[in-house]
Each structure stands twice: as C-alpha cells, then as structure tokens.
Amino acid sequence: MNTKKAFVSLVLAACVALIGVVPGMASDKKPGDYKIVLVLPGPINDQSWNATNYAGLLACNEKLGTSMEYVENVQASDYESTFRNYAERGYDLIMAAGTQFDEAANRVASKYPDSVFCVVNGMVSNGPNVRPVLPKEYEASYLAGIIAGFTTKTGKIGMVGGFPNKLMVRLMNTYEYGVRIGSPEVSANRAYANSWSDVALGKQMATSMIDKGADVLFFYANQVGLGAIQAAKEKGVKFVGFASNQNDIAKGTVVASVYFDFAAMYTWTLEKFMEGTLAPEVNGAGVAEGIVKVAYTDQVSEEVRGYVKQAEEAISNGNVLYFASQFPESLD
Known part of the structure; x- marks a missing residue:
C-alpha cells in the first residue's frame, strides 16, 4: 500500500470530520431548516430595546425564510437554564438580546459545542461557538x-x-x-x-x-x-x-x-451565520453597515x-x- 497516499487520505478524512462538527459552518440546509431562538429580557411591545430586537426576528423570517422563535421576559436567574434548554433540544443558533447575557452564554457554550451562541450587544467571546454581534x-x-x-x-x-x-x-x-x-x-x-x-x-x-x-x-x-x-x-x-x-x-x-435598523442587522447576522462567516469574536456593525x-x-x-x-x-x-x-x- 502507498503509505503517502494513505496518510493524505487520513488527513483529508480527519479534516472533513472536523468541519462536520464545527458549528456555524456553511451547510446545505435551507433557512427554514435551522433551529433558531431569540431570548429577550423584556416584552416585545416595550417600544424600545426588546421591540427593536423582535423586529429583527420578524425581518429574518420574512426576508430570509427562517423560522426563528423567541422567548420574552427572561429573568437573570433563568439565563443559563434557558440557554441549556434550547441547546439540549438541538438548536443551531441561540441568540440573546443584551450584554447582560454575556456571562451566562460563555459559561454554557462550552458544554454545547454543536450550538452557536450569539449575544446581541455582546462583548465577550471565549469559545469557538460564541459569536456576539455588537451594534456600534x-x-x-x-x-x-x-x-x-x-x-x-x-x-x-x-x-x-x-x-x-x-x-x-x-x-x-x-x-x-x-x-x-x-x-x-x-x-x-x-x-x-x-x-x-x-x-x-x-x-x-x-x-x-x-x-x-x-x-x-x-x-x-x-x-x-x-x-x-x-x-x-x-x-x-x-x-x-x-x-x-x-x-x-x-x-x-x-x-x-x-x-x-435591527431588520438589517439581524438579516446581516443570520446571513453570515448560515454562510459560515459569523466569526468567533465580537462582530461589530454600525453606520457603515447600514445599521444606524x-x-x-x-x-x-x-x-x-x-x-x-x-x-x-x-x-x-x-x-x-x-x-x-x-x-x-x-x-x-
């Protein structure tokens, strides 16, 4: 057997296997096939932060064809349990609206490597599956x-x-x-x-x-x-x-x-996630990106x-x- 060819084959196989388990990489899934949820700290009708984020969810579902869900009025004491709940149910992307979710997201993420955690207004990314988006x-x-x-x-x-x-x-x-x-x-x-x-x-x-x-x-x-x-x-x-x-x-x-314009920001975020380019770092978006x-x-x-x-x-x-x-x- 040609050992050089065998070695190359093994390396290629390992790379394919590795790519298959990295969350957020581009896949053949259709937008509606992704399991996505948005965790909100307040009500969707507050005419401010929560309503703005909810508008982003609606825009994604309408423009991109996603089926993003949401849960509202989540209290600080329930952040981690809410994240775990959706991760254990196999959600591909778990979004949360607010810097206050940073600590919980980073703590839970390491235990659920197949899910991507994206905190809107997030400032911390301590793992490959933590990919916050920060409006400037x-x-x-x-x-x-x-x-x-x-x-x-x-x-x-x-x-x-x-x-x-x-x-x-x-x-x-x-x-x-x-x-x-x-x-x-x-x-x-x-x-x-x-x-x-x-x-x-x-x-x-x-x-x-x-x-x-x-x-x-x-x-x-x-x-x-x-x-x-x-x-x-x-x-x-x-x-x-x-x-x-x-x-x-x-x-x-x-x-x-x-x-x-959270409609623009959320669609920008979801498109990057689905194409596999949402980075494991703080992803900034502001005036230049058409968000403000x-x-x-x-x-x-x-x-x-x-x-x-x-x-x-x-x-x-x-x-x-x-x-x-x-x-x-x-x-x-």
Whole structure:
C-alpha cells in the first residue's frame, strides 16, 4: 500500500470530520431548516430595546425564510437554564438580546459545542461557538448628541442610561461629545437608572432634570425611557429618541430618533451565520453597515440634518475626529 497516499487520505478524512462538527459552518440546509431562538429580557411591545430586537426576528423570517422563535421576559436567574434548554433540544443558533447575557452564554457554550451562541450587544467571546454581534451604539449616540446640541435653548441637557456598564458609559460619552458640536458650553446632567423596566422611575428622574433646567432629554433605558418621554411631554421640553423610532410616542415632544435598523442587522447576522462567516469574536456593525438610521420630525432644520449627514460620512470613513475638528470649540 502507498503509505503517502494513505496518510493524505487520513488527513483529508480527519479534516472533513472536523468541519462536520464545527458549528456555524456553511451547510446545505435551507433557512427554514435551522433551529433558531431569540431570548429577550423584556416584552416585545416595550417600544424600545426588546421591540427593536423582535423586529429583527420578524425581518429574518420574512426576508430570509427562517423560522426563528423567541422567548420574552427572561429573568437573570433563568439565563443559563434557558440557554441549556434550547441547546439540549438541538438548536443551531441561540441568540440573546443584551450584554447582560454575556456571562451566562460563555459559561454554557462550552458544554454545547454543536450550538452557536450569539449575544446581541455582546462583548465577550471565549469559545469557538460564541459569536456576539455588537451594534456600534456609540456611533448612534454621537449623531443623537448632535441633534440635541442644536435643539437645547437653555444649554442644559439631561441624559440617563440603564446601567453604567462599559458600553453604556462609552455611549453616553459620545452622546455628550456630539452635543458639544452644537452647544460647546453645555451643562450635562448624567445619571443611570439601574433599571430597564421602571417607568415610574424614568418619569421621576426626567422631572428632576427638567426642574434643574434641562430642556432636552436623552434616555437609553428601555421602558424607563417611556416614563421620561411622558414627563417631557407634560413639562413641555424636548426629547431625542434612541434605539427605536420613538417619534410617534409623543409628537411635538420627540424631535428625532436615532435608531438601529435591527431588520438589517439581524438579516446581516443570520446571513453570515448560515454562510459560515459569523466569526468567533465580537462582530461589530454600525453606520457603515447600514445599521444606524435617523428619523427626523419637522422640528429639525435642514442645517442640522446636514451636520448629521457629515458626521455619518465621517464615521463611515473612519474619520469622525476630522468631522469634530471642523468645530474646534467642541474639543474644549
């Protein structure tokens, strides 16, 4: 027997076997054949984060022909058990909406190598089957900040995030930086709700900021933000929507919304997964990938829209600092 040929055959056979067990590689499956689930921390009708992710699911099922399922209102104590449940049932892709799922996904994934775990807004990938997708929220908040900076009349703004994690702090920093494009001397009142769901708390925090002079509010805290919009409407101040298009929640109050086109992001993610190119790392997507969109009302002038467009172009070209340098006072 030709030992060289035999060795080559064995190597090829081993490679084929290996490829066969690596999750997320391209296969002959049709989109509807994949078992996929989306795990949501809140309700699909929250008009913010969970609704936005659910819209992505619907887009995939409609445009790609997938049969993605979902489970909503999953509490932190149930993250791991929910992941295990679907992995043990042979799901090909288990998605979860929110950075808070990172730890549980990475802990469970190693025990279920045949399933891919994809955390939307995920920041950690500690295994070959952990493939998070990270919307570049800080790019979106920069655009929102530009709008707010040209909207404020008092030079005081209120800004609230859900929890002070790394991503949220970065998002809030770039929002405030964007505000200074239009209002270099702005006074920013920043706080964190430490909640995603307390509507009453959102209203209370917004009212307090308004009473201290803030005339433009920005909340990225899911349902907490709904309470803030209510307070803004009652007090007659302006609000910049975020994450989803919130313009119709309170017409005349929400001047514009910078939101994530999760239909585009989810289809982008699913296509990469099914073709085997979703990488075992943090996969980023933002302005350049067509994920970030702006919905204006007639309260935003063409001039301000022009500044936002310039910023979008600068971000897409990887040159946002160049844009900022056109307004030297913003660097003070």
